[in-house]
Amino acid sequence: MTYRGPVAAGLLLNRKSGQCGVCGENRALTKTHVPPQAAGNTGPVERADVMNGADSGVVAGKWYIGGMWVRGLCAECNSFAGAQYDTAYGDFATRLWQWLQVGTRVALPSTQPVSLAPGRVSRAILSGMLGISPHVRVLHPSLADQMYKGGPVALPGGLSLRVAIYPGKAAMLAGPMLTGLLDGSSGAINTLATVTFRPLSWALVTTDTDDMLAARGWIDATDWLRYEDDREAHDLRWLAPHGLPVVHTILHSPSNDGMQLYSKDIAPLMRGRIP
């Protein structure tokens, strides 16, 4: 079998054309904001490629304003996702953030429920992840095909989508990455893509390692992807009956007590900061 993978993801910021993470066609690639701009991922937000420093480990490169984005999707797939999912994601992120300003951060509010369209919200993130990690399409073409078609998505066996509340001002987008935990558990977390941008942190994770996230309280949002587009006002408490956990560190960030393994030729790694 001939390997027909995407070009080095280190070029994701600069390349003008390449293989689209959703349709797989070689086309001009457009700026794909992850998460959608409607969630506050706009001009003042700065991004920087993470690079390997000479002797100081990973360091952020030059900071640029303009939000967190990659060139990962063609115009058609980017526009489709934008039209279908962006507003729903932005609305949910806004409502959740407003609640986080006033409420307890453990139990979800009962008087003013946080509502969302679970299908659209989760597909907004998955679409962005396919832009961040073109290799997801190579590994799981049926997943990309479902996203191309639109509507409900059944993740292939072996993958799950996890989500937690993340309230910090730092942001990160990352492609395939493995973190070996150095906490004595000899465990590891293996993700194909992660998106951290307040108020949420998302991970597309292999199920053999998602117990690690489950143990930290991350919600399994895999089934959110199965909701139709028109299911628009679910109470978050139905989807997360035990509440949403709050994480204060970014998954795979060097501050974790773990060892990060990734290839800078395959995995984009981008930091952001929200003013």
Ligand SMILES: [Zn+2]
């Ligand atoms: Zn496309």
